[in-house]
Amino acid sequence: MNYLNAGYGLKSWLLTLDHKRVAWLYFISITGFFFLGGAAATLVRLELITPAGDLLSSDAYNQMFSLHGIVMVWFFLIPSIPATMGNFLLPLMLGARDMAFPRLNLMSWYVFILGGAFTLTAVIAGGIDTGWTFYTPYSTMFSNGAVLAAATGVFIVGFSSILTGINFIVTTHKMRAPGLTWFRLPLFVWAQYATSLIMVLATPVLSITLVLLGVERAFGIGIFDPALGGDPILFEHLFWFYSHPAVYIMLLPAMGVVSEVIACFAHKRIFGYKVMAFSILAIALFGFLVWGHHMFVSGQSIYAGVAFSLLSFLVSVPSALKIFNWLATLYKGHIRFDAPMLFALSFIGLFLIGGLTGVFVATLALDIQMHDTYFVVAHFHYIMVGGMVSAYMAGLHFWWPKITGRLYPEMWARVSAIIVFAGFNLTFFPQFILGWAGMPRRYHAYAEEFQLLNVFSSAGAGMLAVGYLLPLLYLLWSLRYGARAGGNPWDARGLEWTVASPPPKETFATVPRVDSEAYAYDTPQ
């Protein structure tokens, strides 16, 4: 009797209070959103094969990249690791029976779906063409799209992350098993904790910003309206006060996953555990102080620009510490190149490139040249797709045997990891060169001389599509035909590997006692 066969009816899933089943609800819904956002990206890349704007009208193109951004950011990247693996694993890693608030947990999924419904309505009812940033005054006064429905959807989905964040923080504080001190927690838990802090502290600011935007658009209660003396730049400040930390909502959980995977497949204690834990918190903290680097060319004061530039450099310090520590963990490890490890290693390489180019665009003077070019597009895709999605895939493969009780086909998974890595670089590396050469983003037609690199980029996108569709197929296949996984197929350490796969409905019959650190790979389990 495990949590999967404890009940089969639709009701047993839709009204479940079991965190493991809520994780599944999220898995299914965000996978849907991922492929919806991916379809929009496919249309964008198809359009960009030729310099002329021939496949899509310029309006349709604007709607496609807006849809891609909104869906990928709010309906895939933000919930991705916390809502799925976080939900599934946090109580397991803490030795708790469930989240502190199981009902709230289920509710956060319904709120998520409600927000998704609003956003999908926006797509059907005329689309939205503001980009994912909803900049005023375009969004409030000029856009003909369904801005209100989309903004409402994003507003609602914000509450889903707030509820998840509150639940994670309280669970981590109050539900740890006896003996599980803060510095015995796996880094995955630290990462979820820091992410939740950002969710709780940043998301409400986005909510109020969208409320102000919404009342301005719906009732003409102008707050950002220049005709009344309102300041559209204020909207940008408020928006990025959330949306820059949101980058770390996406990234920190990925770092947590990679730490678990690297330690397991190097079969070594993670190097510099405390530095890793504190650098997670440092990134979360610094993330709140750098929003102005999105606005270097908006007309904010030059002194603000200088300060934001310097503070942005600061983020690279804890990030680099993490990279060095992962490399040091690999040093003299017994490395196995299973699929999760391949994805985790791609994360390190791609995140490194994304991070270093981040230093370029954080440089005040250089950003004047780079701003709104494909260089920026390439930079943040290296972080979000190369970094975050690779880590998501790493975690998905790593914990798949735990979640489902089945092994995925290893060979196919390795093939997929390699295709994703190659396809990703083929898609986005040319965009660095394009941006450097001056190709602006968000245009659906471009100058002839940019065509070759754009063709490379679109070809790479095709490879990426294959790389992401493959896991969908073989993971579904493995649900039925995969070999049965034992409790601990990777010889990994951690409380989640001490229970059966899939875990029983009541994960821990008796609450475990913890008397050792995380990553005790030097002692036999």
Add this chain to the structure above:
Amino acid sequence: MTRPNNQTTVIVAHQFETLEQQFDADLLGMWLFLVTEALLFSGAFLALAVYYHQYYDTFSAAARELHWLLAGFNSVILLTSGLAVALAEQAADQHRRRLTLWWLSATIALGVAFLGLKGYEYYMEYRAGLVPFLDQPFAFSGPDPHNAMLFYNFYFAITGLHALHMIIGLMVLLVMLVLTYRWREGARVARQVRIAGLYWAFVDIVWVLVYCSLYLLGR
């Protein structure tokens, strides 16, 4: 068929070990939620502060049109409701059902009175032509009516948001009233009233900020 009549029997939710753990977790959850609420209001207050700095004279003149005395009296009503809910928490803690019911009802009555007076204030502003949206004629007589519109936009947005929180709070208190009336389990009711009271106290405190930063500008 015997009903458990032992009042000390307490049921701990399945994910918790002890009642203390559950109480601590619930309380921490509410505090965190209040942090998010504070940040929600902070965005609006920040924007108001920026514009107040920019249009000091206009905003001060516009603020003087508000009914600060009436709103001040209203503040007293709301703060008194805060006292009532604190007393309800205490009564629930001592497992005194009747007294808890009485103080909860008092809280709700005072909250409704506050909303009623607030509505009357809105009505007076509507009559005075100070509603700058929904195609209403805007009859502000002071200098720079355009930027004054911005002030009234803030006034209605922030007090409206606060009123929305009041309505949610009142609904929560009504649920508490029902739960207290049923009185299934003393410790549980005390915990729930305590947490609902925390929310109500927050709504009170936000009002103090709203009052100071809108009504008292330029006075």
